[in-house]
Amino acid sequence: MDFLAAYDAIPESDAARRVALLRQRMKGDGPALFRELRAARPVFATPVGVFVTRMPDVVEVLSTPDVFTVGVYGPTLEEALHGPFMLARDGADVHWHDRGHAQLMLPAEDFGPVRRLTARLADDALDRAVAEAHGQGRTTFDYIQEYAAPVAARVAVEYLGFTGVDERTLHRLSRRVQWAVFVNPDRDPEVHASGVAAGKELHDLVAAVIERRRAAAPGTGADGGPPKDVLDRMLRTVLPPGAEMDDERINHQLVGYLIGYQQNATQCAATALKELAARPDALAEAERLASGPDPASFDAHVWEALRFHPFVPSTPRLCVRGHVLAAGTPRETRLAAGTVVHACMASAMFDETVVEEPYAFRPDRTPVHNMVLGHGAHDCVGRYPARAIVPEMVHRVLLRPGVRPLPGADGAMDYAGTPYPQHYTVATGGAAPS
Ligand code: HEM
Numbered sequence: 127m128d129f130l131a132a133y134d135a136i137p138e139s140d141a142a143r144r145v146a147l148l149r150q151r152m153k154g155d156g157p158a159l160f161r162e163l164r165a166a167r168p169v170f171a172t173p174v175g176v177f178v179t180r181m182p183d184v185v186e187v188l189s190t191p192d193v194f195t196v197g198v199y200g201p202t203l204e205e206a207l208h209g210p211f212m213l214a215r216d217g218a219d220v221h222w223h224d225r226g227h228a229q230l231m232l233p234a235e236d237f238g239p240v241r242r243l244t245a246r247l248a249d250d251a252l253d254r255a256v257a258e259a260h261g262q263g264r265t266t267f268d269y270i271q272e273y274a275a276p277v278a279a280r281v282a283v284e285y286l287g288f289t290g291v292d293e294r295t296l297h298r299l300s301r302r303v304q305w306a307v308f309v310n311p312d313r314d315p316e317v318h319a320s321g322v323a324a325g326k327e328l329h330d331l332v333a334a335v336i337e338r339r340r341a342a343a344p345g346t347g348a349d350g351g352p353p354k355d356v357l358d359r360m361l362r363t364v365l366p367p368g369a370e371m372d373d374e375r376i377n378h379q380l381v382g383y384l385i386g387y388q389q390n391a392t393q394c395a396a397t398a399l400k401e402l403a404a405r406p407d408a409l410a411e412a413e414r415l416a417s418g419p420d421p422a423s424f425d426a427h428v429w430e431a432l433r434f435h436p437f438v439p440s441t442p443r444l445c446v447r448g449h450v451l452a453a454g455t456p457r458e459t460r461l462a463a464g465t466v467v468h469a470c471m472a473s474a475m476f477d478e479t480v481v482e483e484p485y486a487f488r489p490d491r492t493p494v495h496n497m498v499l500g501h502g503a504h505d506c507v508g509r510y511p512a513r514a515i516v517p518e519m520v521h522r523v524l525l526r527p528g529v530r531p532l533p534g535a536d537g538a539m540d541y542a543g544t545p546y547p548q549h550y551t552v553a554t555g556g557a558a559p560s
Pocket residue numbers: 212213214225228232382383384386387390391394437438441442497498499500501503504505506507508509511512515516
């Protein structure tokens with residue numbers, strides 16, 4: 127049965143059943159649900175908020191932060207980080223300032239060095255995973271646990287500056303915070319408490335790293351050479367009076383970057399490979415480009431693959447004053463202050479009224495139609511490192527002819543009861559020694 131027919135058949139008074147059906151369809155077949163909503167009810171009011179599914183309306187919500195704020199998850203994020211952070215606030219004080227600071231700390235110039243760093247760490251992880259598998263008589267390994275998660279965490283240690291922090295600890299703690307802040311719609315108290323405690327652990331680990339650096343080089347925490355990593359850059363930067371970042375604020379920035387990055391990079395490296403493997407022509411073309419002279423064309427395959435499975439399919443915003451959405455269109459909707467609005471980016475990227483042949487795999491699309499890194503006032507401020515890390519993790523795999531998802535198991539990703547994929551079996555590409 128079509129979703130809307132089934133939904134409308136449930137009495138309006140039975141909000142719990144309506145929400146349960148919505149969540150079941152969202153989880154079971156989000157793309158089909160969004161397709162139906164875009165066609166029949168593009169601005170869809172439910173007991174858990176208004177779902178906005180068409181590209182212009184998603185752009186409107188995400189580009190109007192004085193009306194649509196991050197107030198839905200902001201307080202939890204700040205509780206977990208134990209202080210202010212840009213993705214928890216809107217307006218001049220924290221958001222504008224800290225985002226400006228982050229743009230300097232995560233500059234476009236990092237793209238090349240971060241790509242080379244990722245290549246080295248990825249090659250090393252692949253060597254280890256294949257050798258360990260063969261050593262144990264296996265011809266497969268776990269792409270997420272043995273490759274994507276450790277590579278992402280090692281990049282966090284070497285590039286962001288989590289020096290000396292155990293990579294498994296980084297991954298585990300960042301997952302707990304991500305889960306509590308962004309994927310806990312009913313505010314389950316256990317998930318919430320676990321995320322807040324994990325945030326405190328990360329805060330204390332980073333405080334110890336900063337203390338060690340300050341002790342090693344009093345004053346700046348630096349030894350006079352070029353900045354070693356992002357933390358080093360933050361510790362050395364002298365900002366004008368009134369705009370300073372003390373060590374506590376630097377701590378929140380660094381932990382916040384990790385929360386915005388670790389699970390995202392791990393999942394994207396896996397789902398991009400999965401989406402390519404599900405399309406043999408696209409996979410063959412990506413394999414050809416992987417060893418060619420045109421990295422931009424290769425990368426476009428990865429970002430197009432992620433359009434079909436983005437890490438953030440929708441992001442909630444709190445409407446803080448009355449607003450007419452999609453004014454002057456047939457979708458015009460008056461939203462009251464206090465309404466939660468879900469900007470469904472996974473739907474917008476398939477809006478057939480804007481995006482040409484949305485269901486075709488087309489790496490030549492304009493980047494404007496790709497919202498994998500968000501959109502508007504809070505779009506990904508880590509976009510330059512993200513654009514290096516995610517494609518390079520997939521690139522290193524495709525350079526190894528046999529390391530591929532198992533045939534027929536393109537979608538077989540095991541979430542192990544969490545919101546994020548935990549296991550994905552791939553072939554090693556060689557025979558285990560007998
Ligand atoms: C690896 C893949 C990545 C993906 C898929 C990704 C995705 C996103 C998305 C979708 C948003 C918007 C969230 C929203 O509107 O609610 C976002 C924001 C953000 N990302 Fe990323 N991100 C990635 C990497 C990174 C990296 C490497 C960093 C930093 C080192 C980072 C830091 C941030 C921060 C701080 C924000 C909030 C910006 C603001 O509030 O103005 N992300 N990211």
